[in-house]
Amino acid sequence: MRPSGDTGRSVLWFRRDLRLHDHPALFAAVARGSVAPLFVFDPRLLSGRFASPNRLWFMTESLRTLDGELRARGSQLHFRVGNPAVVVPAFAREASASTIFASRDYTPFARRRDVAVRVGLARDGVTFSLSPGHLARAPQHVLNAQGLPYRVFTPFSKAWAGVQTRTVLRAPASVSHLAGMDAGDIPAVFDIRPTAAEMPEPGETAARNRLARWASGGLDRYADLRDRPDIDGTSGLSTDLRWGLLSPVEVLERCAGTTESHRRFRLELAWREFFAHLLWHFPNVASEALRERYRRVAWAEDAGGLAAWKAGMTGYPIVDAGMRQLLATGWMHNRARMITASFLVKDLLIDWREGERFFMEHLFDGDVASNNGGWQWAASTGADSQPYFRVFNPVLQGKKFDPEGVYVRRWVPELRGVATGRVHEPWLAGGAPGYPPPIVDHAMARERTLAAFKQAERAAAGRTG
Numbered sequence: 001m002r003p004s005g006d007t008g009r010s011v012l013w014f015r016r017d018l019r020l021h022d023h024p025a026l027f028a029a030v031a032r033g034s035v036a037p038l039f040v041f042d043p044r045l046l047s048g049r050f051a052s053p054n055r056l057w058f059m060t061e062s063l064r065t066l067d068g069e070l071r072a073r074g075s076q077l078h079f080r081v082g083n084p085a086v087v088v089p090a091f092a093r094e095a096s097a098s099t100i101f102a103s104r105d106y107t108p109f110a111r112r113r114d115v116a117v118r119v120g121l122a123r124d125g126v127t128f129s130l131s132p133g134h135l136a137r138a139p140q141h142v143l144n145a146q147g148l149p150y151r152v153f154t155p156f157s158k159a160w161a162g163v164q165t166r167t168v169l170r171a172p173a174s175v176s177h178l179a180g181m182d183a184g185d186i187p188a189v190f191d192i193r194p195t196a197a198e199m200p201e202p203g204e205t206a207a208r209n210r211l212a213r214w215a216s217g218g219l220d221r222y223a224d225l226r227d228r229p230d231i232d233g234t235s236g237l238s239t240d241l242r243w244g245l246l247s248p249v250e251v252l253e254r255c256a257g258t259t260e261s262h263r264r265f266r267l268e269l270a271w272r273e274f275f276a277h278l279l280w281h282f283p284n285v286a287s288e289a290l291r292e293r294y295r296r297v298a299w300a301e302d303a304g305g306l307a308a309w310k311a312g313m314t315g316y317p318i319v320d321a322g323m324r325q326l327l328a329t330g331w332m333h334n335r336a337r338m339i340t341a342s343f344l345v346k347d348l349l350i351d352w353r354e355g356e357r358f359f360m361e362h363l364f365d366g367d368v369a370s371n372n373g374g375w376q377w378a379a380s381t382g383a384d385s386q387p388y389f390r391v392f393n394p395v396l397q398g399k400k401f402d403p404e405g406v407y408v409r410r411w412v413p414e415l416r417g418v419a420t421g422r423v424h425e426p427w428l429a430g431g432a433p434g435y436p437p438p439i440v441d442h443a444m445a446r447e448r449t450l451a452a453f454k455q456a457e458r459a460a461a462g463r464t465g
């Protein structure tokens with residue numbers, strides 16, 4: 001059926017914005033009249049390069065709570081399965097909708113998908129309306145004086161902070177329902193168990209409680225504690241932001257304040273947007289180094305090293321603690337992410353894309369842009385990343401950021417009997433039962449990496465010079 005002009009009926013297509021509060025697309029749909037809320041299970045999520053049982057579980061459970069919230073407002077979520085390019089136009093016909101509302105998503109995959117959906121809808125004369133929601137400021141609004149994207153974080157963050165954000169919107173009190181449509185079910189293949197033993201509580205209400213606790217508590221000490229993996233000193237909001245259980249505009253508003261902790265926290269949210277903007281402007285970073293000169297580093301083939309890293313058995317306590325935290329909880333402290341990523345790339349000389357994929361397999365907050373940005377930062381291949389000759393020493397990092405060894409003992413129980421003075425270098429205390437000796441010599445590994453990066457630079461200069 002072709003909608004003839006404005007039917008006043010619309011579809012709200014949820015993707016990674018599984019909330020009712022501060023949701024501009026939902027707000028616009030509700031303002032127009034009756035709405036059919038939709039979620040499409042795309043089978044590509046099950047088998048893609050970055051598929052993850054942890055994230056699928058979290059998403060599915062958050063969808064159940066979203067459905068409950070919609071029912072409490074007189075509506076419900078409709079579930080469909082298949083390629084959105086086919087399924088969304090079909091659903092629009094079912095609903096006799098003249099407009100599909102959604103929040104804009106910025107990844108290369110989402111952009112291709114949305115172009116295909118737009119083409120399908122246009123054939124039926126249906127409008128596809130994309131609203132902000134995933135970021136506080138859109139990539140098109142944060143450009144330098146030449147109208148080009150920033151590649152350096154500090155000027156980006158200043159320009160970003162200077163762009164006006166929209167006002168926070170309330171959740172609709174009721175959603176006018178389109179009666180008579182089949183609700184559909186969550187398909188059994190998507191009803192997956194997480195691999196993590198400890199999971200964050202899914203759903204918007206849990207996320208809002210976490211935000212409230214953070215804004216009125218932990219945030220005050222953020223500047224002092226944010227770099228300490230042994231202390232619960234960060235917000236733990238990354239998964240909520242990843243799935244849009246919270247809107248970044250609302251998080252910024254709730255965390256407005258003038259202390260160093262408030263400022264620092266907003267800067268971290270700016271990193272999230274910096275990486276999202278970079279991926280929007282340079283979609284090729286999803287598969288290759290942003291800096292051309294490091295596209296041909298001669299990475300090592302080291303299956304044993306990669307397996308030891310993945311299992312948290314490298315013999316370097318702070319690296320192994322981080323990896324085991326990831327396996328057990330699907331989350332890792334930022335400092336540990338930086339250390340473990342640096343170790344894979346700079347101590348084992350393994351291609352950063354191996355690490356990127358493994359993180360995406362496990363992280364509840366796994367986000368193509370932030371994860372890619374973090375990996376390219378650690379590998380020295382990205383925008384404003386750490387220079388390649390700055391190589392983290394895993395022992396010194398451990399001593400500095402986990403001074404009492406609390407973090408390493410929590411995640412690597414083999415080390416519980418090792419004295420604090422030696423806990424980051426247990427080989428000096430004769431080792432620990434069941435715990436391996438270091439799989440590489442850090443000083444030698446560092447030299448090998450410097451040589452490999454220099455070689456890549458020479459090769460790049462030779463090609464262009």
Ligand SMILES: Cc1cc2nc3c(=O)[nH]c(=O)nc-3n(C[C@H](O)[C@H](O)[C@H](O)COP(=O)(O)OP(=O)(O)OC[C@H]3O[C@@H](n4cnc5c(N)ncnc54)[C@H](O)[C@@H]3O)c2cc1C
Pocket residue numbers: 226234235236237238239241242265268269271272273275332333334335337338341359363365366367368370371372373374375378
């Ligand atoms: C190799 C590597 C991979 C990473 N992969 C991801 C990922 O897949 N998804 C993800 O959300 N973050 C990723 N990060 C960034 C960061 O580690 C996490 O966002 C942070 O640890 C989440 O914990 P939190 O919410 O308590 O952070 P907080 O310290 O409380 O920070 C607040 C919020 O700011 C954002 N943020 C903080 N630091 C960064 C950063 N360096 N880059 C981008 N956003 C940031 C997050 O949304 C976070 O929730 C990665 C970092 C590295 C080094």
